[in-house]
Amino acid sequence: MTDIERFITDMPKCELHVHLEGTLEPEMKFALAQRNQISLAHGSVAELRASYDFTDLPSFLGIYYDGMRVLLKELDFYDLTYAYLAKAASQNIRYAEMFFDPQAHTARGVSFDTVIRGIRRAQLDAETRLGVRTQLIMCFLRDWSAEFAMATLLEALPYKEWIIGVGLDSDEKNNPPIKFRDVFARAREERFLLTMHCDVDQENSTRHIRQCLDEIDVARIDHGVNVLEDPVLIEAVRSRAIGLTVCPISNGYVTDSTKSAEIAKFLELGIRVTVNSDDPAYFGAYLTENLLRVQEEVHLDRAALTQLVRNSFEIAWLPRRTKDAYLAELASYTA
Numbered sequence: 001m002t003d004i005e006r007f008i009t010d011m012p013k014c015e016l017h018v019h020l021e022g023t024l025e026p027e028m029k030f031a032l033a034q035r036n037q038i039s040l041a042h043g044s045v046a047e048l049r050a051s052y053d054f055t056d057l058p059s060f061l062g063i064y065y066d067g068m069r070v071l072l073k074e075l076d077f078y079d080l081t082y083a084y085l086a087k088a089a090s091q092n093i094r095y096a097e098m099f100f101d102p103q104a105h106t107a108r109g110v111s112f113d114t115v116i117r118g119i120r121r122a123q124l125d126a127e128t129r130l131g132v133r134t135q136l137i138m139c140f141l142r143d144w145s146a147e148f149a150m151a152t153l154l155e156a157l158p159y160k161e162w163i164i165g166v167g168l169d170s171d172e173k174n175n176p177p178i179k180f181r182d183v184f185a186r187a188r189e190e191r192f193l194l195t196m197h198c199d200v201d202q203e204n205s206t207r208h209i210r211q212c213l214d215e216i217d218v219a220r221i222d223h224g225v226n227v228l229e230d231p232v233l234i235e236a237v238r239s240r241a242i243g244l245t246v247c248p249i250s251n252g253y254v255t256d257s258t259k260s261a262e263i264a265k266f267l268e269l270g271i272r273v274t275v276n277s278d279d280p281a282y283f284g285a286y287l288t289e290n291l292l293r294v295q296e297e298v299h300l301d302r303a304a305l306t307q308l309v310r311n312s313f314e315i316a317w318l319p320r321r322t323k324d325a326y327l328a329e330l331a332s333y334t335a
C-alpha cells in the first residue's frame with residue numbers, strides 16, 4: 001500500500017450517502033432468502049454478482065428493488081444494518097447518516113414498525129459495540145405518488161425521534177422535486193431536515209437542482225454534480241453552503257464516468273463536496289474504495305482528501321459541538 005493509500009484507509013471518516021438496502025451483500029441475500037424461504041432467480045453468489053451489470057439508474061433500480069424481497073422480519077433489517085455498520089467501523093467510519101426506503105417495504109406488506117425497529121436496534125448495538133454513531137434519513141420514492149409519500153410521512157411521525165431528516169430517491173425521470181413540494185413542506189413543519197437526490201446526468205438535472213434550491217429549500221443535495229453546468233447554481237450552492245453528497249463509483253456505473261474531475265472542481269470552488277458510497281453492495285465499493293478511486297483518478301493530495309472528509313463532518317446533521325469533536329479527531333490524525 002502506498003503512503004497516500006494508507007492515509008485514506010486509516011483516516012477517521014464520515015458517510016452521508018448510503019442506502020441501507022444498497023448494503024445488502026449477495027451472501028446475505030442468499031442467507032436471508034434461505035431463512036425466509038424465498039426463491040432467488042440465481043443459483044449462486046457468483047451468478048448473482050454477475051447479474052449486476054447496470055448501465056443507467058433504472059437498470060440498477062430494478063435489481064436493487066428485487067433484492068429487497070428477502071427483507072421481511074425485524075431481524076432481517078437488524079442483520080442488514082449491523083453488517084453494514086461492522087463494515088463501516090472496519091473502514092474507520094466514525095459517523096454515518098443512512099437512508100432507508102420504507103415504501104419499498106410497506107408496499108410489499110412489511111410494516112413500517114418492523115423496518116424501523118430492526119434498523120434502530122442495530123444502530124444502538126453498533127454504537128455501543130463498534131463505536132459508530134449513526135442517524136437515519138427516510139427517503140420517499142419519487143416514482144410513486146405524492147399521496148403515498150405523504151401517507152408515509154404521517155406513518156413515520158410516531159418514530160420522529162429516530163429519524164433526523166427526509167430525502168427523495170428512486171427514478172428521477174419525469175419525477176421532479178416539485179412533485180413532492182407539499183410533502184417536504186409538511187416534513188419541514190415536523191422539524192425534519194431536508195435533502196433530495198438530484199442524480200447525475202438526468203433529463204432536466206439542472207432544472208431539478210434549481211427546484212431543490214428555490215422551491216424546496218433543501219439543506220443538502222444528494223449527487224448534484226450537474227450544478228457545474230450553470231454559474232447561477234454554482235453561486236447559489238457556494239453562497240448557501242449547500243453540501244453535495246457525491247458517489248463516484250456509483251456514478252461510474254450509472255453514467256459515463258465517476259465524475260472525479262468534477263469533485264476536484266467543486267473543491268477548487270470552495271463548495272462543500274463530499275465522497276460517499278451510495279449502494280456499496282451493488283457497486284462493489286464502500287467509502288474507502290470511493291476515496292481511493294478519486295485519489296487515483298485526479299491525484300488529490302492529503303490536504304484535498306482531508307478537505308473532503310472535513311466537508312462531510314461539516315455538513316453532517318449533528319450539533320456543532322459533536323461536529324467539532326470529530327473535526328478535532330480528524331485534525332489530530334492529519335497533524
Ligand code: ADE
Pocket residue numbers: 019022057064169170171197199250278279
Ligand atoms: N436508490 C438507491 N440508490 C439510488 C440512487 N443512486 N439514485 C436514486 N435512487 C436510489
Ligand code: ZN
Pocket residue numbers: 017019169197222278
Ligand atoms: Zn443515492
